[in-house]
Amino acid sequence: MDAPVLHEVADGIATITLNRPQARNALDAAMKEALAALVPALVADASVRAVILTGAGGAFCAGGDLRGMAEVRPTMDFEGWRARMRDVQPWLAQLIELDRPLIAAVDGPAFGAGFGLALAADFVVATPRARFCLSFMKVGLGPDFGAMYTLPRVVGVQRAKELMLSAREVGADEALRLGLVLELQPEDRLLERARALARSFIGASPLAVKLIKQDVARSLASDLPTMLALEAEHQARCFDTAYQAEAVERFLAKQPPRFSWPPDDGR
Template identity: 40%
Template sequence: MTGADVLYTTGDHVLCVTLNRPETLNALTPGQREDIIGLLAEASAEADVRAVVITGTGRGFCAGADLRAGGTGGERLAGDVARTLRTGAQRLIAAVLDCEKPVIAAVNGTAAGLGAHLAFACDLVLAAESARFIEVFVRRGLVPDGGGAYLLPRLVGPQRAKELMFFGDALTAADAERLGLVNRVVRDEELEKTARAWAERLASGPTRALALTKQLVNVSLDTDRAAAFAAEAAAQEINMTTADAREGIRSFVERRTAEYRGH
């Protein structure tokens, strides 16, 4: 399904997806976007995959959408732009948010525009010291897309989100961590190792419980207390039918380490 522009490997229940166009700082083509969406959908359905890592090759994590890849010819009709966003960048971000396995961004370099939003949509974000995050849209006279105006206020609050989007300044990895956009900053040479360790730890956990927890957290800011409490109760009801939940309780009673199977 994927080509050389998107590499993927699966091992120890971890799917690693690597953007592989280093000459463009991994600017996303429509083909790459579709590959990633497909891989995330497969990860949700594949019992052997229990965690996902997204990263890039070279100096860039992802420099955003490759504006040259889509072409500029032809007459533009009313609704074309909105339709392109719905079926393109927004689908990509939704695929990350909706993936039923935890997704880690291992940000190895520049993450700009859609590339930054791809990282921010992930459940956990690791950044190399050399990583930079840029809300580049204002520099091009554009409105943020790829869910940026949805994601950023929920991560850093509306004032900080506006500052980042109004000025488009590059944010260092350390500053991104300080603002809460990044979970941890590591030395460049430690990024792959740390991402692998985090992913393997997640992959050894109770997979369905993690999926339900992700769903609860993701919708928590979009609902009222009554709906949130109802969703929590429903998630608990579903989770208590899983073998992992029974194993977790049994291991506690027996005072031993739980051995989760992902179902």
Template identity: 35%
Template sequence: MSLTTLRYTVVGAVATISLARPDKLNALNATMHAELRDVLGLCERDDAVRVAVLTGEGRAFSSGQDLTEDLPRDAAGRIDLGPPLERDYNPLIRTLSGFPKVTVAALNGPAVGASMNIALACDIVVAARSAYLQEAFAKIALVPDAGGTWILPRLVGPKRALALMLSAEPVQAEEAFRMGLVYKVFDDATFTDEVANFAASLAKGPGLAFRLTKQAIQESLSNDLTAQLELEARLQRAAGFSHDFIEGVTAFRQKRDPRFEGR
């Protein structure tokens, strides 16, 4: 696969997708979106991959949409932002939200605008200490998109989400950690190694149980307690029938580390 805006590497069971337009602060354009669709599909189909890491090259995770890109116009000649959302951003957010493998957004630097919401659509967000997140849409008189108005209120509550969107203030990594937007903050000097170690640790986990857990969390957002308890029972039965459960119990009894196979 020939890539011009991304770098895709696989080490062990961890695939790393790096946004690779560092001269543009990894701004997102149509080509990058098309390549993201391709590599996420490749990652999903590769049975050897258990964890996908999304990160950036250079000083930023991403500055968001590339505003220098030629954007579509309507019959009156006005810029029409609907088609890029429908073609690129909305499918990407749906793909990340339903991705069957563990996804980690590794913020090596600022995640601004749509890229903040792309990061939050991943399962886990980790950040370098110098990184920040910013819902910057108001600065150019736009509405947050890429799922931001759905994801962010569910993470920090509607009032704080609205304040972050209306003020367009950056949230430094440590504050994002306190808000619950970021799971871990690593020092800049050790960020790459820490991310690799963290992802490798996740990759050793029970892939089937991880998929079922992701399903449970997703459905909990619309279930009442009774429905969620019933879902947990169904998913737990499926997990209990798995090879990994037998291996986990056997390893526990033998006082050794389990060797999960994701089935």
């Protein structure tokens, strides 16, 4: 039997592949258990400089496994359902708060919890056949997998409520316009482009990446004096690194920088 989640680490890039293509990579108990073991290990692995999250078989993730939920329903009460949700939250929070770039490569459906997983990423690269849907209202539920936190930060409050309450599908072109997707790529270039984005951060300052991600997350629930104070503290921390000193030397010597966002390679 194939593993529900595949992963590899090569050249500083970790690739996580949801691997239930026969079920469009719906999140069942085995997949959640695999992610609960895998994500903390990747977080603790200092050799990992960027992470790619994708799905097998032309789908990203169709959401929760409704068949599995129906099977356990007779044995579940309120506390059981709440515990079921809380079980995924530690590793999900680690993905959302990851101090390294997380890139979602989305092909096909990203529905329900799958949409939430995509929203955990810093950058979403998708194919023209990608589709996004917070389908929870169709089965009498509210959004989970962090979407209540992440979606308003991506598209704004009014649009987030519309997408949650309507449970409508968003195609790839609209997702690009809404800012849900950074860019679109053909199916045969999706992972190549995700890897190019990830490779660009191999040469980046780990401290600068970490602090930028932390500060952007804090800024939406903070105020100007707090953010200005953080800018001063964190900029000083970055100045006080060998990486920054070398970067200035390379600039003055007209040498190429260690960090370079991927060039236009056919986007």
